[in-house]
Amino acid sequence: MDFSTIANSGFMYILGALVALFITLLSVAFLTKAWRAGINKGIDRAVMMKVIRSSAVFTIVPSIAILLGLITMAGGLGVPLPWMRLSVIGSVQYELIAADSAARAAGLPELLLRNMTPEVFASIVIVMTVCILAGPLFNIFFLKGYLGKVKNMQQKDNTWGKLVVASLFMGMICTFLGNPIITIRQEPRAGWIAMLVMVVAAAVYAVCDYLVQNKKQKWLDGFMLPISMIAGMVTAGFIG
């Protein structure tokens, strides 16, 4: 039997549907719990609704990019496995690197369905699964104690505690801001486009921020990030 038939079988789609169902139940459970906690804490319902609405809107564009990643992975692993993998824990970058490394370790020249056997496929899935578990296992065993220590530090010196959390965000953002430099050195045109996209997104965000802060355009508040991202991406579409 052609392995593509197995990778895209009804059985694999059923597994994918079960994973999607699990994620739905999980998300609804956390959403409900946080909503109730917010009500108990006296957080305004309108604020919570705004957070939910703006997060949902913000998520659309990156999710379409994730769907594109699923399509990219489908040539090597079929549709259901990437669907499961991108629904739980992973990201396109990790999944592709892990799957490709596992495939090469199993002796495949490249990650393509036509090269695959059920034994190699099973090996790849096991490697992809085991190697992604460190974060969730850390959370099960250590997150509670770790967050308690961070909170204690914040309570001891509130200004310094806030600076540490701001530094966490800033460190992550600055790392990503530097990435186009590497792309420029590898593929100058693609790198300069990425740099331009960053600048356009930042400029559009600045304009939106100005409109919200100074021109009382409060309706923009929940849409500043998606609008800026789309402006940057449209720029790439025009010149790419």
Next chain:
Amino acid sequence: MSGNKSSANTQAGLKSAYSESIHFVGRLWTGLAVLLLLAVPLAFCVYYQVLPDGGAILAGLLRVAVIYIPIGAIEAITFGPMLGGGASYLAFITGNLTNLKIPCAISALEQAKVESGSEEADILSTLSVAASALVTNLILILGVLMLIPLTPILQSPVLAPAFANVVPALFGALGYMFISRNWKLAILPLAFVLILFIVLPVGLANTISGGLIPVTVLITIAGARFLYKKKLV
């Protein structure tokens, strides 16, 4: 006075009760997610009567685990305080952390004018990540159902460059959001990243870029400490 004290105690009790219960629920769901993940290859092997190749698994683990197991643990340490308890459990189960869940939570807190680290922030981050996870789940389900008509559209030459630049677009906007509000904090990490990516051989720079976040975070914290001691922030 005693009324205020009693109210404060009630608040503290509520805080502790929420914190306790979110960790219990988070651990429970994370445990279930780990079991579900492990069940997928097991179900495949049982259903298709396949015995996976132990040597290939070991070789694959040696290649992938040495990089990704430490990265996974370091990510949990780095991103946990940004997200708070509930959102951390949820984001680490549903994935796509740096390209979606963390920016989503950051943006939500920014709009709600709430500072990270408070219990209110924990609650709003959890709402944000849960809403985000539901939307991604829905889009992936719709995408899988409509994969054949959608594939040529999403891979069209016009849209391809746009989707190739989602991450630069996202971090351009987030970069403005954070740097405009705390530019002094950004000087050291930006200089570090730019110099590193310019000076290092390009292959090495590319290899380390994925795991660089914790290092940049430590450098940012060191810079912040210096600025704090000098009363510059």
